[in-house]
Amino acid sequence: MCGRYSLAKSKIELEERFQAEMPGEFNPRYNVAPTQLMPVITSDSPEGFSHFYWGITPEFSKNKPVSQKFINARGETISEKVSFKTAFQKRRCIIPADGFYEWKQLGKKSKSPYRFVLENEKAFAFAGIWEEYENENGENKHTFLIITTEANPMVSEIHDRMPVILTPETEKLWLDKQTELEALKSCLQPYDQAKMMSYPVSPMVNQVSNDSPSLIKKTSPMDQFGNYTLFG
Template identity: 70%
Template sequence: MCGRYSLSKSKIELEERFQADMVVDFTPRYNIAPTQLVPVITSDSPRGFSFFYWGITPDFGQNKPVSQKLINARAESVNEKISFRNSFQKRRCLVPADGFFEWKRLGKKTKIPYRFTLRDEDMFAFAGIWEEYETVSGESQHTFLILTTTPNEVVSEVHDRMPVIISRDQEKKWLDKYTSEADLLKMLNTYPGELMMSYTVSPLVNSVHNDVPGIIRKTSPMDQFGNYTLFG
């Protein structure tokens, strides 16, 4: 499961990297969580950023644990499941990111948070699918899911799943409505481990209310529950 990620870049950096326009202001995000409104690039509007809710809207997700929120879809079956197939065929998106988090369990009560990035620490894009629906009040809402797959050797040390990262040279093809299903499925491979790295971060990432630069700083494992401060 991918349940938290970061996008700590500026609006200008995002526009330059993805060659897409963003008509609203964007504040760098260090701890993105489900139900939050974040930028994506859709197959319907590939030259601009849209802002969709991750998984479900805040109102719908209120008081529900993450385990009950639909935030990911398995890449291995996304083209087969009735609930995802139509979106996979017609409503795909890129989800910009510069890192994601997973937790390694140590014993029954202790979990150590890790951040995973590309080796060059550049931005990348998760493979996503999106949906549009109408609320009870008649408003149009948009949500997205992140596709996941088997982990590479870097991620597997911490977790048994990882988000699908679309290769930069395949991003436009992923959004292209005319790309065949066979070609789309070929893009859902595990990202090469030699192109990624990981490091431990502060347990302050555990709370979705913490969203500051200190979240993505490297932290020694021995300091996980010590005197590490967000601003140190």
């Protein structure tokens, strides 16, 4: 699954990378978590950024709050699941990011956080879908989730799933409402590990309230736990 990611880029960098306009200000984010409001680009409005909450409320769940349960969907079955089928067909989006986190199990009670990035730590986009719902105050809210696939060899050392990372070419296919079903499914592949890097980061990332530049810096095993033998 993907339960935490980063978007440590400026508004100008994001507008240049995705050729889309971002209304208002944007502050780089180093520890994005479910239920938080983040920029996405939708198939309905590919020329601009929208701000949606992470954690989808399915179409059939009217007047429900932002969900922490539906933050990911499996790419292998998304076109068939009742919860996501319509959104997959009609409400696709890309989610800008520059890294994501996974935790390596070291023991029964010990986990080590790792950050996964693309070469040169450039910005990229996850494949996603979005929904709209009406809250208890009658306000329309928008939510999104990240689609996952089987992990590539690099990520599989930590976790058996990874988010679908699109290339600039597949981003366009994903946002195009005319793209056929099979072409959409072909986008949902593990990203090439040769174009990725990973490294350990501070356990401070475990706390959602922490959101500082230090979280995305490489950390030695000693800095993580005070004991190199944990990585033996």
